[in-house]
Amino acid sequence: MTMVVIPLVSIVIPTYNHARFLGRALKSIIDQTYTNWEAIVVDNHSTDNTDEIVNSFSDSRIHYIKIHNNGVIAVSRNVGIQNAKGEWIAFLDSDDYWHFNKLEICMKSVDEKVDLLYHCLIIQRKNKNIFQKKYIKSRQVKTPVLMDLLIKGNAIATSSVVVRKFLLQKIGGMNESREMIAAEDYNSWLRIAEYTDKFLYLPDVLGNYLVHNQGLSQKDMSTPTRSAVSGFLYLLNDRQKKHVESTLMFIRSKYLFQVEHKMISNQDLLYYLNYGPFLVKIKSIYLYFIGYVSHKK
Secondary structure, X not given: OOOOOOOOEEEEEEEOOOHHHHHHHHHHHHOOOOOOEEEEEEEOOOOOOHHHHHHOXXXXXXXXXXXXXXXXXXXXXXXXXXXXXXOEEEEOOOOOEEOOOHHHHHHHOOOOXXXXXXXXXXXXXXXXXXXXXXXXXXXXXXOOHHHHHHHHOOOOOHHHOEEEHHHHHHOOOOOOOHHHOOOHHHHHHHHHOOOOOOEEEEEEEEEEEEEOOOOOOOOOOHHHHHHHHHHHHHHOOHHHHHHHHHHHHHHHHHHHHHHHOOOOOHHHXXXXXXXXXXXXXXXXXXXXXXXXXXXXX
């Protein structure tokens, strides 16, 4: 009789002063229909009641580690990877949470043709806006995956990822440079794609991604994203480099529009229309029009 081996999944959860969210994240793990997991909470010496929250879960599968990461979340994630006993690593940020069947669906999709898989997430915002997207709806990256991710941009949300641990070890873990904070995950997918094209997209919505004022997503992402892709630009021709540059420029334009209400310049708009991907063209026209109308009032 052949025994069915159920892989151990190590869930890495970096956290800092997120006690009000962490309990929900851990409860979503406890409630998983897939039970062969361990959760590694890596705490950057929180000053809130994170200790109390973690200790309230009397489950031997939850491990609690305290470190000083000096504001670099990649350090915490790498400590979690180093302490993981599972063949597979799943990432969950402490302010996000999963649906009860996330791990079961993911692990049923795993075979020798899959090295990394990811899925859709619901976006939760404190202040909702009808113009903001409600989901992180990804796409199946095409081979060669490295070129797809580089030219079309990051399609993979960290809290949706399940990846073979040996690949994270092969790339030496996530980049810990300060210049790449909040884009070290994107850089990791690019570096993993140097070794494998076995990326699988699941169109299911299997978790929730929280956007709030203290989140890393509330910053100008153009600089860390530029740092994340800089080591791969030699692979691109001039047209492709301009394509990537237009995306990076638009990320900054969008940030400045939202935070400082700064209009897109005519020169930048022309660049987006000449070299940007389709969505950048559409979004830049929209922001330009909204800014123009607001300026005229």
